[in-house]
Amino acid sequence: MSPRRVTLADVAKAAGVSRPTASLVLSGRGRELRISQDVEQRVLKAADELQYRPNIVSVGLRTGTSRTIGFVSDTVATSRLAGDMIKGALEAARDRGFMLFIGETEGDAELERLLLQAMHDRQVDGLILASMFTRTIKVPKGITASPVVLLNAVPKGPAVLPAVLPHEVEAGRLAARVLLDAGHRDGIYLIGVGPGLRNVPSESVAALERLVGIREALGEAGVKVAGARTCFDWQPEYGLAATRDLLETVRPRALICFNDRIAMGAYQALDDFGLKVPADVSVVSFDDHPIASWMRPGLTTVALPHYELGRKAVDVLFTEMDRDPAELGAAAEVHRVPMPVRSRDSVAPPSGAHSPG
């Protein structure tokens, strides 16, 4: 049915030369190896006419490479949050002529083993181990066969691999600064974790770092967190419950929600209590989930730079791959990607305060 693939032999035959000669011409080493103009032209013409494309599998067999990167995640590939991460990785890879294998472990160590094996069997040139949420992971043994970059994850124990992470501490500072800049100094409450550094789920790096950033920025301005409510899970329903619980005892002037889904629940709770955003209560959040722009008023939030994270991971992986094998393992650097503020309409100066200026 489908016509057989055009091989180098076909081109050589059409040009009336031997296979190696055609190979030399096509790999641009013809000049250097004194192939005549005439032969060069014949080969190029034949290759063009036959639409010759080298078989990467064959090259891969010889060189042990595949121009392919493996992207293994717990659930990030299918997380609605982080498709952009794949997109960034995809585009960065494409820029260098690489393709991406996608795999998901669903947190299952055995599945992860099989997947890494399957990728290894296919001679991937590098691996990205990604996590849906920024967290610490156990680095699987025996993956040192090819360069590895961690994405949105930090290794448990000593840092043996380079990692790419969102700059969560800075994000926390930015969120706090949004409120400070609007004039807020009192009645700032946290929804999700806190108020102390101990009230944080231990495996969530993001939660801890955001909190650190918030406390730093507020502290520098001489402002204290007025209080906090933790959420069992960072979903709207728990954000709703936590905020309701808060509103039963106090009247906050501003909320820092630890993600946008929590913020969505917080909006619902504020509505239940007849409080307006941002007139009565300002709200800032994290992630820039699509709903942040759909909520009314639009939610000001510090964005997770998924696209950039994906790109950066691939970029770092390429530098690892290019690195001289002798000095491998030297740099298990942590790369932080900035988290930008998306200003919308959920923050205003505290009610009863003059606008500063």
Place this chain on the structure above:
Amino acid sequence: MSPRRVTLADVAKAAGVSRPTASLVLSGRGRELRISQDVEQRVLKAADELQYRPNIVSVGLRTGTSRTIGFVSDTVATSRLAGDMIKGALEAARDRGFMLFIGETEGDAELERLLLQAMHDRQVDGLILASMFTRTIKVPKGITASPVVLLNAVPKGPAVLPAVLPHEVEAGRLAARVLLDAGHRDGIYLIGVGPGLRNVPSESVAALERLVGIREALGEAGVKVAGARTCFDWQPEYGLAATRDLLETVRPRALICFNDRIAMGAYQALDDFGLKVPADVSVVSFDDHPIASWMRPGLTTVALPHYELGRKAVDVLFTEMDRDPAELGAAAEVHRVPMPVRSRDSVAPPSGAHSPG
């Protein structure tokens, strides 16, 4: 640095036999070809001890296969809606020991060409061409080299390739039936498209088919669509605007929104007009986007079965791949995947009506 891969030659050497002998034993053809028990045991032992794994690239070179499927989409890979589609495809592929190459064309024909070429160069055994939204697409020429399945897309012109699609007509019927079953017969309005079949964006298969289903089911019950508002884009803001526009002239008893984002806007508009869901107005929708469960009250919606679509596409692709090449092109079947209703709390009997029973 990293220890060289264990090859068949290593195993053969360790077992004290030739390469082909080891190969025969490991491929299970030892019995048939009268390899002695002794040799068989030695080879198996050596393979086990050395942790031998055949190099798929090498096998691929010989057989022209790669145990790999290419998943090419316009933007589905990174669409937050459809990660589950990839997940379904991934798992179905994994069940047969296949991996997935992911690629995105972003609707760019040239990019698509390059991507298909890159996949072809890597000897993919089959291709899935996916679309983010159900729509008609131009099938790129020259992809007949390997089996192809269309996912969430139908070819422009004659059906030359098998396609997997959500059963949108049935979904339309189901949405209508939800309202009919609740006792609604009057004041049913559409938000998104309609009321006539001409008021539908031409490239959107989903819009048209949903509308057809709705009109069928209502028609069979002797019920007419009371009216409709189209949306420029199926986003919350346009759903909000369209619903507001509607509410300025009439008081609907029920809304069928053409997707959940429109429904979110509709909720906002209803709230603006002091109308309660579902007491005053029932709302049904399509897609089962995550926000459907986050909205208050929970939105009853007919789900896009992304996971099943992905699985089904791979399943169909495998049957294509297994098919005798002689009869290829025979079946350009369209496979419809059912869309299940997710009942939540946005539908109630019409106000002032008795509950039937």
Place this chain on the structure above:
DNA sequence: CTTCGTTGCTAAATCGGGTTAGCGCCCGTT
């Protein structure tokens, strides 16, 4: 004592490309 048949394994070729060493030819020189 030859011949045939069986058993148990391996040599050689294959896939498609890349690399290296070296062959033959032509030219100029002595």
Place this chain on the structure above:
DNA sequence: AACGGGCGCTAACCCGATTTAGCAACGAAG
């Protein structure tokens, strides 16, 4: 005419696994 030296190309081998054809050794039959 013999020799040296560049030029232009190709033979041969490599990667790793598989397949086919066939070799060697042995036993049994004639």
